[in-house]
Structures are given as C-alpha cells and as structure tokens.
Amino acid sequence: MTSLKLVIIFATLVAVSLAGVVRRDATDDDDDSGEEKHHGPAFLEGLDAATKDKFKAIFRDHSLKGDAKDAALLKLATSVLTPEKLAEFKTHQVEFKKKREQWKADYDAKYAKxxxxxxxxxxxxxxxxxxxxxxxxxxxxxxxxxxxxxxxxxxxxxxxxxxxxxxxxxxx
Missing domain, CATH: 1.10.12 (Lyase 2-enoyl-coa Hydratase; Chain  A, domain 2)
Structure with a gap:
C-alpha cells in the first residue's frame, strides 16, 4: 500500500514537471517563427503588429475614460477586425466592463469606511x-x-x- 502511494506521488510529480516543460516550450524565446509573443486580450492574438499598436494606443490613452474609451475601441474594432475577432472583442468588452464595475463597487465600499x-x-x-x-x-x-x-x-x-x-x- 505504501509503495502504491509512492508510485502515485511520483507519477503526479512527473506529470506536473512535464506540464511545466511543455508550457515553457510553448512560450520559449528561441521560437524561430519570427512572430512576436502575444500579450494582451485574446482578441489581439494573431493580429499584425500595426493593428495591435492601434489598440494599445487606445488602451494606454489616459485622456480617454470609460465610455469614450469603449467607443474608440469599438470604432477601431469594427473597422479592422474580422467577424470572428470582432465577436471575441465584444466578449472581452463585456467581461472587462463587469470587472470594471466590480472594481468600482469594491472601491466605493472601501472608500466609505x-x-x-x-x-x-x-x-x-x-x-x-x-x-x-x-x-x-x-x-x-x-x-x-x-x-x-x-x-x-x-x-x-x-x-x-x-x-x-x-x-x-x-x-x-
């Protein structure tokens, strides 16, 4: 019974370490594909650098707030994204809006105290x-x-x- 537990523990450790190796390989810097590594929302994955830069410029524009930023992003998205990517964008925006509302509610509750x-x-x-x-x-x-x-x-x-x-x- 004890040896069975050891075998299970060993197998688990091997599986976990292999998962780590696979993950590191998937994001290895030695990738010869010439493609830039993806950072940011999922809808940006696979887009060309110029399009990503346009979105990042809006994300980082601190003069745009809330609805104005959302409108600028939607305008860009509808003009440059494929229908599939546009659907991903809209899903991202809905999820982000929920997060933003939760952050505001948390802030307001803490501020009141x-x-x-x-x-x-x-x-x-x-x-x-x-x-x-x-x-x-x-x-x-x-x-x-x-x-x-x-x-x-x-x-x-x-x-x-x-x-x-x-x-x-x-x-x-």
Missing part, C-alpha cells in the same frame, strides 16, 4: 492623477509625500483602496 485623514489623502491622490499639468514622476513623488504624512494604519487604508495596483511585475 475610510477614516477622515485617509479619505482626505485618497481624495488628494485621486486629484493628482486627474491633473494634466504634472508629469507622471512628479505625480508619483507627490503621492509618496502624501502617503508619508499619514500614520501606518491610515497609509494601509489608502493603499488597500487599490488592491490590483503594484502587484504585477513591471513591463520593462
């Missing part, structure tokens, strides 16, 4: 990112200055408003 100092700091930080006259580095420096003026508990309250920020590795 903030202490007065944390709420004031959160408002100042939000105001920073809405200003157009400052560059990103200056905004980040001012944000750090605001956070340093808070107690550790207040700082944690403010940072917990944005749980999805700062958890991803940087894209260098």
């Amino acid at each position: 903030l202490s007065p100092n944390a709420k004031k700091a959160a408002d100042e930080i939000k105001g920073l990112w809405e200003k157009d006259g400052m560059d990103r580095a200056a905004k980040k420096a001012k944000k750090e200055e605001i956070l340093k003026s808070l107690t550790e508990a207040e700082r944690k309250e403010v940072q917990d408003l944005f749980p999805h920020r700062g958890k991803k590795p940087s894209r260098n």
Whole structure:
C-alpha cells in the first residue's frame, strides 16, 4: 500500500514537471517563427503588429475614460477586425466592463469606511492623477509625500483602496 502511494506521488510529480516543460516550450524565446509573443486580450492574438499598436494606443490613452474609451475601441474594432475577432472583442468588452464595475463597487465600499485623514489623502491622490499639468514622476513623488504624512494604519487604508495596483511585475 505504501509503495502504491509512492508510485502515485511520483507519477503526479512527473506529470506536473512535464506540464511545466511543455508550457515553457510553448512560450520559449528561441521560437524561430519570427512572430512576436502575444500579450494582451485574446482578441489581439494573431493580429499584425500595426493593428495591435492601434489598440494599445487606445488602451494606454489616459485622456480617454470609460465610455469614450469603449467607443474608440469599438470604432477601431469594427473597422479592422474580422467577424470572428470582432465577436471575441465584444466578449472581452463585456467581461472587462463587469470587472470594471466590480472594481468600482469594491472601491466605493472601501472608500466609505475610510477614516477622515485617509479619505482626505485618497481624495488628494485621486486629484493628482486627474491633473494634466504634472508629469507622471512628479505625480508619483507627490503621492509618496502624501502617503508619508499619514500614520501606518491610515497609509494601509489608502493603499488597500487599490488592491490590483503594484502587484504585477513591471513591463520593462
């Protein structure tokens, strides 16, 4: 009975390691196909670089918010995507809108529970990112200055408003 357990454990370990090897091979940098690796929403996979760049430009355009960004993406998608890719795009947009609504609901619930100092700091930080006259580095420096003026508990309250920020590795 014990040897049977060992065989099962060994087989499981082998299967897991082979799955890792297969996954690494599938994304290996030594790929000779000349194709760029896919990053981003599934509907972008297989598109040419110029089309991907057009979508990425809209994704990264911080002057466009909410419905305006959605409208710009839809306009581009309807003009450049095949019917199959357009269907993928629309599915992605519906899923992303649900996520965005959930993030907003979570934010609103956490914001309502903030202490007065944390709420004031959160408002100042939000105001920073809405200003157009400052560059990103200056905004980040001012944000750090605001956070340093808070107690550790207040700082944690403010940072917990944005749980999805700062958890991803940087894209260098």
